[in-house]
Amino acid sequence: MLYEDFRTLAWDEPRWPNFTAKEFACPCGCHHTWHWPDFFDRLQSLRERLAKPLRINSGHRCFAHNRAVGGTPGSQHRTLAVDLSTRGFDRETRLTLDRLAHEAGFAGLGYYWTFLHLDLGPDRFWYGNRADTDALKAHWGHR
Numbered sequence: 001m002l003y004e005d006f007r008t009l010a011w012d013e014p015r016w017p018n019f020t021a022k023e024f025a026c027p028c029g030c031h032h033t034w035h036w037p038d039f040f041d042r043l044q045s046l047r048e049r050l051a052k053p054l055r056i057n058s059g060h061r062c063f064a065h066n067r068a069v070g071g072t073p074g075s076q077h078r079t080l081a082v083d084l085s086t087r088g089f090d091r092e093t094r095l096t097l098d099r100l101a102h103e104a105g106f107a108g109l110g111y112y113w114t115f116l117h118l119d120l121g122p123d124r125f126w127y128g129n130r131a132d133t134d135a136l137k138a139h140w141g142h143r
Helices: 037-050 063-068 091-103 130-139
Strands: 056-058 081-085 108-111 115-119 124-127
Touching: 037 091, 091 108, 091 115, 108 130, 124 130
Parallel strands: 108 124
Antiparallel strands: 056 081, 081 115, 108 115
């Protein structure tokens, strides 16, 4: 459900203690956010099982911001997706994050050098830069 301003959202801190509504809001300053409790539950479970902090680089994007950053018109970020920073994660942590994301039920996974995209859209995966596919596969421990 779209909220025009994340500050009006009654955030369930006991349920999602490791995240804030602001982290999922569009970063352009419009304050739009998408409220999706099942998504937040899955991400909280992932965070608890990983036992490491997760930093959200990008969550919901309004139409204008999605266009400005080169997002596709049908981007899952238009509802809710997250790009989780993997800076400072060693290979073992990236492998664990990948496995736990699958186990949490995230269906869309995008693998990049410094982040992992997660969404609940159609079941699919991709590697960020097609020119670097083999190197990204190795980086993420995929064959």
